[in-house]
Amino acid sequence: MEMTITEKILAAHAGLKDLCPGQLINAKVDVALGNDITAPIAIEQFKRVGAKRVFDKERVVLVPDHFTPNKDIQSAEQCKILREFARDQELSQYFEVGQVGIEHALLPEQGLVLPGDLVVGADSHTCTYGALGAFSTGVGSTDLAAVMITGELWFKVPQTMKFIYKGKLRPWVGGKDLILHTIGKIGVDGALYKAMEFSGETIDSLSIEGRFAMANMVIEAGAKNGIFLPDRITEQYVKGRAKREYHFYTSDRGAQYADVREFDVSKIEPQVAFPHLPSNTKSITEVGSVSIDQVVIGSCTNGWLEDLRVAAKILKGRKALSNVRLIIIPATPWIYRQAMKEGLSDIFLEAGAVISPPTCGPCLGGHMGVLAEGERAIATTNRNFVGRMGHPKSEVYLSNPAIAAASAVLGRIGSPEELS
Amino acid sequence: MKIRGRAWKFGSHIDTDAIIPARYLNISDPQELAKHCMENEDPVFLKEVKTGDVIVAGSNFGCGSSREHAPIAIKARGVACVIAKSFARIFYRNAFNTGLPILESVEAVDGTEAGHELEVDLVHGTIKNLKTGKIFQAEPIPSFMQAILDDGGLMEHIAKRRS
Numbered sequence: 001m002e003m004t005i006t007e008k009i010l011a012a013h014a015g016l017k018d019l020c021p022g023q024l025i026n027a028k029v030d031v032a033l034g035n036d037i038t039a040p041i042a043i044e045q046f047k048r049v050g051a052k053r054v055f056d057k058e059r060v061v062l063v064p065d066h067f068t069p070n071k072d073i074q075s076a077e078q079c080k081i082l083r084e085f086a087r088d089q090e091l092s093q094y095f096e097v098g099q100v101g102i103e104h105a106l107l108p109e110q111g112l113v114l115p116g117d118l119v120v121g122a123d124s125h126t127c128t129y130g131a132l133g134a135f136s137t138g139v140g141s142t143d144l145a146a147v148m149i150t151g152e153l154w155f156k157v158p159q160t161m162k163f164i165y166k167g168k169l170r171p172w173v174g175g176k177d178l179i180l181h182t183i184g185k186i187g188v189d190g191a192l193y194k195a196m197e198f199s200g201e202t203i204d205s206l207s208i209e210g211r212f213a214m215a216n217m218v219i220e221a222g223a224k225n226g227i228f229l230p231d232r233i234t235e236q237y238v239k240g241r242a243k244r245e246y247h248f249y250t251s252d253r254g255a256q257y258a259d260v261r262e263f264d265v266s267k268i269e270p271q272v273a274f275p276h277l278p279s280n281t282k283s284i285t286e287v288g289s290v291s292i293d294q295v296v297i298g299s300c301t302n303g304w305l306e307d308l309r310v311a312a313k314i315l316k317g318r319k320a321l322s323n324v325r326l327i328i329i330p331a332t333p334w335i336y337r338q339a340m341k342e343g344l345s346d347i348f349l350e351a352g353a354v355i356s357p358p359t360c361g362p363c364l365g366g367h368m369g370v371l372a373e374g375e376r377a378i379a380t381t382n383r384n385f386v387g388r389m390g391h392p393k394s395e396v397y398l399s400n401p402a403i404a405a406a407s408a409v410l411g412r413i414g415s416p417e418e419l420s
Numbered sequence: 421m422k423i424r425g426r427a428w429k430f431g432s433h434i435d436t437d438a439i440i441p442a443r444y445l446n447i448s449d450p451q452e453l454a455k456h457c458m459e460n461e462d463p464v465f466l467k468e469v470k471t472g473d474v475i476v477a478g479s480n481f482g483c484g485s486s487r488e489h490a491p492i493a494i495k496a497r498g499v500a501c502v503i504a505k506s507f508a509r510i511f512y513r514n515a516f517n518t519g520l521p522i523l524e525s526v527e528a529v530d531g532t533e534a535g536h537e538l539e540v541d542l543v544h545g546t547i548k549n550l551k552t553g554k555i556f557q558a559e560p561i562p563s564f565m566q567a568i569l570d571d572g573g574l575m576e577h578i579a580k581r582r583s
């Protein structure tokens with residue numbers, strides 16, 4: 001039977017030769033992830049049913065990244081639950097402050113998630129690892145508890161939608177713009193319950209960071225997972241990080257797709273998603289005059305080294321407008337150090353930025369840059385829902401790092417092309 | 421099990437940040453979470469919703485983050501069930517896992533206005549609008565998920581299978 005990559009990975013983990021969309025399966029999970037928001041509830045459930053040991057102490061990964069370094073007493077208590085559980089269960093993959101980074105950048109960087117894996121995480125952006133050719137999807141805390149005990153979980157096999165991108169990218173356009181444009185076209189439930197498979201000549205040469213940003217945001221179209229066929233670029237990223245075997249799966253020629261969409265990327269400009277939905281996208285030239293109070297460059301979507309390099313290119317020798325707060329958040333400690341070594345941090349500090357330790361922070365209105373009533377931010381994050389970065393009457397605009405950096409200098413949403 | 425309550429109507433794409441804002445996620449006590457349910461979206465709902473009332477929403481209800489705090493907050497606020505045109509998939513799983521009854525029916529949502537009195541039969545998935553007298557049939561719950569519900573939730577289901 002001809003299958004898509006998503007179907008093949010699910011079949012392999014369910015011990016089945018083939019399967020079809022709609023089928024309910026029970027599958028083995030390679031890696032299970034929890035964070036400081038979701039894991040405490042999972043741990044409570046784990047204990048409530050009297051479970052003693054996790055299914056595999058190497059494969060249950062706990063990352064306290066949302067409200068850390070602990071922003072208040074309640075957050076500290078949540079993190080303590082993770083720390084004690086990790087110690088009692090002798091988990092090898094628990095990341096304390098100093099080692100901790102934003103989970104979806106940290107796991108790939110540490111080689112913990114690999115091509116061909118089946119990964120679940122109690123965080124909706126777990127779909128990020130699809131960039132490596134893995135099946136990965138977000139679940140809730142109770143599902144996580146179930147996986148921590150059994151190493152398995154039930155899934156409904158999703159239908160797959162195929163997205164083909166052709167043509168050469170314009171200047172300052174990257175993976176973030178492709179996914180924002182796509183969500184703008186299909187809507188925030190355009191891929192509800194489905195797999196989004198990305199391919200085409202543009203994708204073949206897209207950087208791994210660009211792919212992470214795209215897979216990261218498939219949840220913003222309602223998708224179950226996003227996935228790329230692993231190739232030379234995947235291999236380059238994974239080799240040297242992987243400490244166990246991995247498998248490159250691919251989609252068969254005759255595989256069935258629920259829908260196929262094609263995009264000519266040479267027509268796609270940098271995108272900005274207006275409040276309060278990621279699908280509210282406009283091209284940068286249609287934005288008009290939107291003044292801003294804050295710029296955030298970071299998150300699991302765009303806190304990668306490549307993103308900081310792009311931002312530094314634009315900010316070099318320039319300054320953020322004095323009434324704009326520019327916050328830069330390297331996604332992991334390794335990215336943080338690398339940014340220092342490459343001189344990016346100096347450029348940011350000279351531009352008037354503050355550099356935060358790796359954390360989710362303002363992305364979810366947690367800390368390190370919460371907005372007041374009526375304030376407006378442009379951010380390289382992935383959600384602009386009402387109140388996402390703070391006050392319910394504040395606004396978040398989403399963009400790539402180049403637009404965000406240029407906007408800091410301009411004091412309004414704008415493009416690097418506008419800088420002298 | 422029959423539910424009888426007033427309908428609170430919401431639009432499409434009600435996200436989990438609207439249901440329970442992230443600033444409260446360092447709390448896990450259901451009663452505390454309930455105090456902020458829909459706070460950003462509809463402060464009137466938060467103040468006036470009564471135990472046994474029903475949320476009636478458009479498509480993609482519960483989109484956004486995977487926080488189980490969302491169905492927990494809705495349930496703890498006393499909402500007896502959520503009827504929507506469709507649910508975001510993580511919310512759908514979480515609702516089952518935390519015991520918040522949910523039903524999918526486009527017709528019931530279109531045929532209900534805010535304040536209408538509804539009678540919901542969870543076993544048969546029927547929704548009766550007591551104001552208009554119309555009866556709607558929701559999508560059947562997959563038998564596999566019904567088994568989880570019958571065992572009293574996913575954790576109990578697993579505990580039973582392992583013993």
Ligand code: SF4
Pocket residue numbers: 066102103104123125299300301359360363364381382
């Ligand atoms: S950076 Fe934002 S979207 Fe990513 S895991 Fe953290 S809170 Fe979630």
